[in-house]
Amino acid sequence: MSVRNNTNVQPLTFLLMGIPGLKAAQFWISIPFCLLYAVALSGNSMILFVVLSEHSLHQPMYYFLSMLSATDLSLSLCTLSTTLGVFWFEAQEININACIAQMFFLHGFTFMESGVLLAMAFDRFVAICDPLRYTTILTNARIAKIGMSMLIRNVAVMLPVVLFVKRLSFCGSMVLSHSYCYHVDLIQLSCTDNRINSILGLFALFSTAGFDCPCILLSYILIIRSVLRIASSEKQHKAFNTCISHISAVAIFYIPLISLSLVHRYGHSASPFVHTIMANIFLLIPPVLNPIIYSVKTKQIQKAITKVLMQKQLQI
Numbered sequence: 491m492s493v494r495n496n497t498n499v500q501p502l503t504f505l506l507m508g509i510p511g512l513k514a515a516q517f518w519i520s521i522p523f524c525l526l527y528a529v530a531l532s533g534n535s536m537i538l539f540v541v542l543s544e545h546s547l548h549q550p551m552y553y554f555l556s557m558l559s560a561t562d563l564s565l566s567l568c569t570l571s572t573t574l575g576v577f578w579f580e581a582q583e584i585n586i587n588a589c590i591a592q593m594f595f596l597h598g599f600t601f602m603e604s605g606v607l608l609a610m611a612f613d614r615f616v617a618i619c620d621p622l623r624y625t626t627i628l629t630n631a632r633i634a635k636i637g638m639s640m641l642i643r644n645v646a647v648m649l650p651v652v653l654f655v656k657r658l659s660f661c662g663s664m665v666l667s668h669s670y671c672y673h674v675d676l677i678q679l680s681c682t683d684n685r686i687n688s689i690l691g692l693f694a695l696f697s698t699a700g701f702d703c704p705c706i707l708l709s710y711i712l713i714i715r716s717v718l719r720i721a722s723s724e725k726q727h728k729a730f731n732t733c734i735s736h737i738s739a740v741a742i743f744y745i746p747l748i749s750l751s752l753v754h755r756y757g758h759s760a761s762p763f764v765h766t767i768m769a770n771i772f773l774l775i776p777p778v779l780n781p782i783i784y785s786v787k788t789k790q791i792q793k794a795i796t797k798v799l800m801q802k803q804l805q806i
Contacts, residue, residue: 601699742779
């Protein structure tokens with residue numbers, strides 16, 4: 491017997507999962523998870539604060555970096571309560587409406603991060619390939635339009651996904667694979683035909699990350715071609731050095747994202763433990779590492795953070 495999620499009775503309830511086979515040790519495992527969330531929240535908040543407060547950082551590159559930090563911060567916050575709730579309090583139940591809302595924000599901020607990384611690639615392309623027009627191309631108004639267009643794109647691709655999930659009927663197992671709601675994981679529990687949902691999910695993925703990733707690759711092909719034309723090896727090294735942080739951010743975002751998507755769709759023989767590890771790597775690694783990478787590799791960010799910390803020490 492199937493149960494629809496749009497009835498007037500009590501909403502459907504799903505069960506979130508921690509780490510399979512390690513339930514007894516879940517509380518202790520939650521400690522490193524909590525530390526990672528703390529690093530992600532504090533690191534991205536610090537980047538946001540210094541970019542907004544330091545006038546010297548009011549430049550296109552750092553505006554995009556603040557967008558990346560805001561996205562990472564939001565991505566961490568939208569799953570923090572359910573993940574730590576499962577690990578600490580065994581609060582596994584989540585109703586269909588809360589699950590769909592979390593799924594919307596989780597995927598929306600994921601696609602937003604992909605768009606921000608593309609915008610940052612464009613920033614590096616203009617800075618290296620057309621430096622004389624950098625300030626005239628990347629004006630504040632244009633940066634605001636880029637941010638707004640990414641937001642509109644994400645809402646446009648996610649709304650059909652959400653609406654078609656609401657039409658599904660569920661029966662049998664209500665146990666999800668992760669400590670948060672993931673689209674592919676959710677629709678696989680449906681007892682009705684979910685092919686349209688799967689197609690919409692793939693369309694959302696390919697129209698965002700699937701479009702952004704090749705564009706980022708193309709931008710770096712053009713950057714490399716432009717840099718290799720520079721006669722001075724010292725200037726070549728300096729130009730490449732300005733891209734290292736962004737290349738690292740791209741790698742730690744796309745590799746887990748593609749791996750998790752492939753494991754969910756084609757890795758049916760993989761153990762639940764593998765699914766869980768991949769899901770948590772995808773969720774936590776970019777928000778944790780991005781602030782660290784940019785703090786270590788960007789001298790202006792280092793100076794701004796040092797200035798803020800010194801001011802706080804003087805106030806104490």
